[in-house]
Amino acid sequence: MSASAVPMRAREPGPQRFREMAGNVGWGVLAWVVGIAFFLPVLWMVLTAFKPESAAQTWPPKFIFSPTLSQFRLVFSGWGPFVTHSVIATTVSTLLVLLLGVPAAYALSVHPVPHWRDGLFFFISTKMLPIVAVIGPLYVIALKAHLLDSIWLLIILYTAMNLPLAIWMIRSFMLEVPRELLEAARLDGAGRIREITGVILPVISPGLVSTALICVIFAWNELFLALNLTITNAATMPMFLISSVPQEGLYLAHLSAAAVVASVPVILVGWIAQRSLVRGLSMGAIK
Amino acid sequence: MANVKFVSATRVYAKGAPPAVNALDLDVKDGEFMVLVGPSGSGKTTALRMLAGLEPLDGGRVEIGDRDVTFVPPKDRDIAMVFQNYALYPQKTVAENMGFALKMQHVPKDERARRVKEAARLLDLDGQLLDRKPKALSGGQRQRVAMGRAIVREPQVFLMDEPLSNLDAKLRVQTRSQIAELQRRLGVTTVYVTHDQVEAMTMGNRVAVLADGKLQQCDTPRQLYDNPVNQFVAGFIGSPAMNLQTVPLTEGGVRLAGTVIPLPTAVRTAASQAGLRELVLGIRPEHLHLANGAGEIAGEVLLVEELGADALLHVRLADSGNQVVARAEGRKPPAPGQEVTFRVQPDDVFAFNPVTGARIAG
Numbered sequence: 001m002s003a004s005a006v007p008m009r010a011r012e013p014g015p016q017r018f019r020e021m022a023g024n025v026g027w028g029v030l031a032w033v034v035g036i037a038f039f040l041p042v043l044w045m046v047l048t049a050f051k052p053e054s055a056a057q058t059w060p061p062k063f064i065f066s067p068t069l070s071q072f073r074l075v076f077s078g079w080g081p082f083v084t085h086s087v088i089a090t091t092v093s094t095l096l097v098l099l100l101g102v103p104a105a106y107a108l109s110v111h112p113v114p115h116w117r118d119g120l121f122f123f124i125s126t127k128m129l130p131i132v133a134v135i136g137p138l139y140v141i142a143l144k145a146h147l148l149d150s151i152w153l154l155i156i157l158y159t160a161m162n163l164p165l166a167i168w169m170i171r172s173f174m175l176e177v178p179r180e181l182l183e184a185a186r187l188d189g190a191g192r193i194r195e196i197t198g199v200i201l202p203v204i205s206p207g208l209v210s211t212a213l214i215c216v217i218f219a220w221n222e223l224f225l226a227l228n229l230t231i232t233n234a235a236t237m238p239m240f241l242i243s244s245v246p247q248e249g250l251y252l253a254h255l256s257a258a259a260v261v262a263s264v265p266v267i268l269v270g271w272i273a274q275r276s277l278v279r280g281l282s283m284g285a286i287k
Numbered sequence: 288m289a290n291v292k293f294v295s296a297t298r299v300y301a302k303g304a305p306p307a308v309n310a311l312d313l314d315v316k317d318g319e320f321m322v323l324v325g326p327s328g329s330g331k332t333t334a335l336r337m338l339a340g341l342e343p344l345d346g347g348r349v350e351i352g353d354r355d356v357t358f359v360p361p362k363d364r365d366i367a368m369v370f371q372n373y374a375l376y377p378q379k380t381v382a383e384n385m386g387f388a389l390k391m392q393h394v395p396k397d398e399r400a401r402r403v404k405e406a407a408r409l410l411d412l413d414g415q416l417l418d419r420k421p422k423a424l425s426g427g428q429r430q431r432v433a434m435g436r437a438i439v440r441e442p443q444v445f446l447m448d449e450p451l452s453n454l455d456a457k458l459r460v461q462t463r464s465q466i467a468e469l470q471r472r473l474g475v476t477t478v479y480v481t482h483d484q485v486e487a488m489t490m491g492n493r494v495a496v497l498a499d500g501k502l503q504q505c506d507t508p509r510q511l512y513d514n515p516v517n518q519f520v521a522g523f524i525g526s527p528a529m530n531l532q533t534v535p536l537t538e539g540g541v542r543l544a545g546t547v548i549p550l551p552t553a554v555r556t557a558a559s560q561a562g563l564r565e566l567v568l569g570i571r572p573e574h575l576h577l578a579n580g581a582g583e584i585a586g587e588v589l590l591v592e593e594l595g596a597d598a599l600l601h602v603r604l605a606d607s608g609n610q611v612v613a614r615a616e617g618r619k620p621p622a623p624g625q626e627v628t629f630r631v632q633p634d635d636v637f638a639f640n641p642v643t644g645a646r647i648a649g
Binding site (some may be wrong): 158178180181183184185186188189190194198201202203205 | 339340341360362366367368370371374376377378379381387388391393436519
């Protein structure tokens with residue numbers, strides 16, 4: 001593994017060729033080691049999820065066991081309300097973020113409003129304060145507004161949480177839209193709305209997908225706000241994971257199964273989004 | 288159909304910076320093919336964008352069809368523009384691209400389809416291409432779609448911003464003549480921007496030469512070639528460029544390469560009245576005639592560029608050591624290292640003021 005990659009100039013077979021091959025093998029091994037190191041906890045989680053509770057706690061861990069779906073049965077019997085809340089809070093907040101983020105990004109990039117720099121800085125500045133610092137005021141406001149333990153509260157907060165990042169991302173995609181394309185649209189008689197819906201959005205759609213993906217991941221995995229501001233009526237999947245830990249007794253297999261179930265939607269969304277991310281940002285627009 | 292008029296149109300990008308377009312006065316006649324040509328930074332594209340309404344004016348006005356459109360938004364100017372990179376909508380099909388402006392004008396669908404088909408036919412665009420996306424087209428096809436998008440609108444004025452610069456050399460020459468021919472057939476007033484003086488000369492009814500935001504000269508290609516008003520136009524129009532040499536004034540003419548090139552009396556009088564002791568002499572490469580020892584201008588051939596029909600000789604002049612380019616017949620050009628002499632006709636010699644660059648006319 002100590003052998004470094006040799007430049008490609010070696011043509012004659014011999015020691016140099018051998019060193020080159022050894023170098024490639026070395027890098028390959030390193031990549032696998034690092035990859036497995038990252039993936040091992042995930043693998044462990046998935047394996048544990050299929051074990052009976054008694055087999056989950058053994059040390060050293062067993063890799064050969066008779067798999068069971070009993071933990072998943074248990075998870076699916078109790079996850080109903082949690083997953084519903086998560087799906088609602090995540091999708092509605094993500095849609096709201098896109099709905100608000102697109103015009104905001106437009107006003108900060110394509111047709112910049114006066115003081116657009118200040119606006120841009122303001123949006124990102126809201127992310128500088130740790131959320132712990134405002135949980136007290138948030139709690140009081142939610143209490144007074146009768147929004148505690150309400151799904152609407154999570155929707156509002158997740159929208160606010162993701163909006164700054166989304167605006168920055170969408171703005172950077174909009175800046176990449178060729179200027180001539182927008183000018184052609186203006187000459188063709190497209191108004192502001194048409195310009196956005198007919199020209200800009202189709203071009204930046206891969207960017208919108210990646211923005212939405214990030215919003216979905218953040219909202220889906222958010223725990224702190226959900227933990228402090230909801231109990232039952234709006235509790236989300238991360239709350240479900242916490243509730244899977246009983247006061248006493250064995251729980252590792254059950255928790256693993258719950259964690260697997262909680263991760264699957266994000267992985268699925270990511271996998272679907274990846275296919276549309278591959279498409280180029282504005283292929284065919286230029287030249 | 289309409290004429291186009293720039294009246295001291297000015298555009299300043301940044302305060303304190305020299306204007307990108309400086310008090311441009313230009314009159315484009317109805318149905319005329321006007322080419323704006325100049326090096327980069329000359330303001331030709333800015334001038335076109337001012338006409339399109341994509342660039343506001345900081346002074347003066349722009350008229351289309353005797354209507355002041357200085358403050359009219361682009362879509363209401365009844366113009367169509369072809370962009371250098373074509374700016375086709377990547378997610379729309381060719382037909383949608385071409386019909387988009389008509390759709391914005393609420394033209395009925397049947398009428399739209401008819402006009403798109405008509406434009407495609409004019410441009411020899413295959414009907415099957417109409418359902419494709421731009422990325423599935425070749426560069427030449429994209430260029431024609433961009434043209435088609437302009438033609439479909441049946442505008443009063445076509446604006447073209449270097450529409451051929453993304454094509455390869457062979458296709459460019461071919462498309463050049465097609466565009467010129469099409470414009471003549473449609474008879475639509477056209478303002479065409481290019482940095483390529485060959486394009487300008489071959490396509491334009493008239494050519495406006497710009498430099499540093501100022502209009503240098505606007506005339507027919509022939510007149511620009513025969514009667515450039517200043518040193519810039521003289522050097523810019525013609526390929527290879529005119530030989531420009533700073534030479535001392537003498538009795539009866541100027542001294543160049545060990546000989547005296549005679550100048551008309553009027554030129555000499557004008558030069559001496561301006562207090563000049565030297566001036567810039569301009570001779571086009573095609574006006575330096577090889578003279579087999581009988582000529583006056585002597586020099587040594589350094590390099591021969593064979594072009595087939597003719598050859599370009601890079602020649603070091605006898606006494607000054609300056610280099611000039613001469614066009615010779617391609618069959619048997621002199622070899623590098625050979626001593627040669629040239630003759631020029633007195634009529635083919637231009638004189639310019641070395642300070643102002645203005646032509647000193649006889």
